[in-house]
Amino acid sequence: MKLKLFVVSLVVLLSFSIAFAQEDTLTVPPIPPDSALLPAAVTGLVAKDTDNDHGHAITLKWQPSADDGAGRQSVAMYEVFRWVPDLMTRIPALRDTLEYLKLRTGDGWSPPEPGSRTDSIHNVFASLDDAQLEERKESLEQTISQAIRDLPAAHAAYPEDGDWQQVAVAPAGSATAADVGTKEKDTPDYLPDYSDFYYRVDAVTADPAIRTASEIVGPVQSYGQWFNKGRLAVSVFVLIFGLLTIFFVQHARRGADLYVRPMAGIEAVDDAIGRATEMGRPILYVLGLGTADMIATIASFTILGRVARRVAEYQTKLIVPAYEPVVMAVAQEVVKTAYYDAGRPDDYDEDIVFFVTSLQFAYVAAVNGLMLRELPATNVYMGKFFAESLLLAETGAVAGSIQIAGTDEIAQIPFFIVACDYTLIGEELYAASAYLGREPILLGSLKAQDWAKAGVIALAVAGLALSNLAVAYDWSWASSIVDFFRVVD
């Protein structure tokens, strides 16, 4: 009996102790937000590959929540979520470890600060020797490569082994957002093409806990397009301009006399070379700071060819200090060809064109010094110029040289205008090469440019009229015509 009483008492005590223990470990479940406070979800969510890009991006569109700007007006923003497989979230951590191993096996390794993220990785690998570290590094590199390759399969396993991650935020009133990743596989923003993505959009109130998720859309895949339709107008313009050029080049080749209006700056070139010959002083030709791939520099090569030919004929000295090695090499070829064309190959000297330096103001210092020591009769500046334009032109003016300049760098034209005797403004630089050369190809392209400009003027006036009429009379067709000319990069 006593035993029974003891057992019963024990059971009762045990029950109480369990009950109290359970009460201690009980967590208060979160109070679900009052359903009356929840905003209405967005509707009509659509996710599709972003058009006219190189892939790695998804565009989402939706109908705003009924409580966004209307109803309870409780929506503060929209948060876009993408389902991300665990594999994808593990890659950054693997990369951190790989970076640590690279540092550890490389030169100049020093222990990380205690408590830092690198320190926590270091604690795991601290006891390994160099050979083991190298082995781990190689193994990890292979693991990361394999993980990247496995990403499409991991996405296809939705909804297994993954979670939702916020990828974009849009303010209230928005009906669209883009999830834009990169194509660089070794960056955290890498978004693999041809993988199944799933999205949802949450309408969020001022209290981030009070939100309503939309329906889930997917799968949707990103991929690149061969053609950017947003640049259709550019291709049409290039095509028309190309056809115009071919037509006028053929026209010029058949012997048509194409008129080019005189340009004072170019007419002065021959006079300036004559002046230099009479004075027994050199001609300084500056190609600017542009690289050989810039249109202004290419135009300058043509003018240099013409100047060099005249210089060779007159047996005057030419100085061409170059800013860039490739420009120097091309300029040497141009000058050499000009001397051969003039029938004076023996007068050609490799040092006519020489490299100075590729730092802007060091180049200016050298050319300025050259101007005051050589006192050239004529300075020709043709090509791409930047902040050095006035420094060069002012020094040339002090040295008493006749100066002819030409550039398509709009910000520098004013400086040449005030400090030089003649200035070719913008496109005149390109026209100058045609004017000097008188070759059918150049003359034909110049004529084509003029026709293209006439077309642009006509389109600008017509487009302006259409645009204003479209607003005044609500003509959507007129807006469509104007929108055709819009370029979307």
Place this chain on the structure above:
Amino acid sequence: MDFSTFLWTTFAAFLTLATYSFLYKDNPFYKIAEHIVTGVAAGYFAILLWHNGLVPKLWFQRIDDGDWWWLWLNSSKPWYLIPAILGMLMWTRFSKKYQWVSRWPMALYIGISAGIAVPLEMSNRVNKQLYDTMADLNWANFFGQGTYAMFDTTSGLSQLLIVIGVVAALIYFFFSKAHTGLFGGVAKVGIWTLMIGFGASFGFTVMARISLFINRMQFLGGWGQEAFNASGTTPNPNYSAWYQVFFWLLALLVIGYAAYEIVKHLRSRKT
């Protein structure tokens, strides 16, 4: 400022003054500054190309899979060798016999660049400008609101003037038609439009240049203050006399050269 920093700053002050001496005329001090900066720049450029270009982009490069490959051989991107070979062809310029080979990489480089430039220039300089010119004018606010608001960029009148300026400037750039008669008149409006723009650009840039000049003057002033420990930041008082020695040496150099030039000028006038 510690002593070694002060020495370098004194050198920078010397180079600043030497460069400004060019405003008077070409002289030995300017030549020193010019040759130092040109030489340093050439050396710096060579090292920059070596460390930022050749070594990381060609000699050793990491492929997507994380491995490093020498000269891209046996890599997943062996075509990287093509620009390397083209670059090496440029070295044939040292041979008179095979110099012509260097024209191949140059031709390829310029040809590709010109090809890329055509759609880019068309897009940026033609299509985008054309579309922006087709804007609907602000008729509701044609003359702007308030004093001088007529030329506010948002007023309809300003927008109309921009369109007229664009058309006139384009007509100025017609090369296959003589600028005479009405056509010449419109072209003249075009060149005026351009000149107004250039004037504004000139003033804007000169303002920026003046701020650079002020910055240099502040640097020289700061250097002078440092020499006399006016800012009280000289860490070691044992060196304070040396700071002033360098200041007076530089001052003596400037005054001495100015005196030399004045005497030379006076002598040349006598003769």
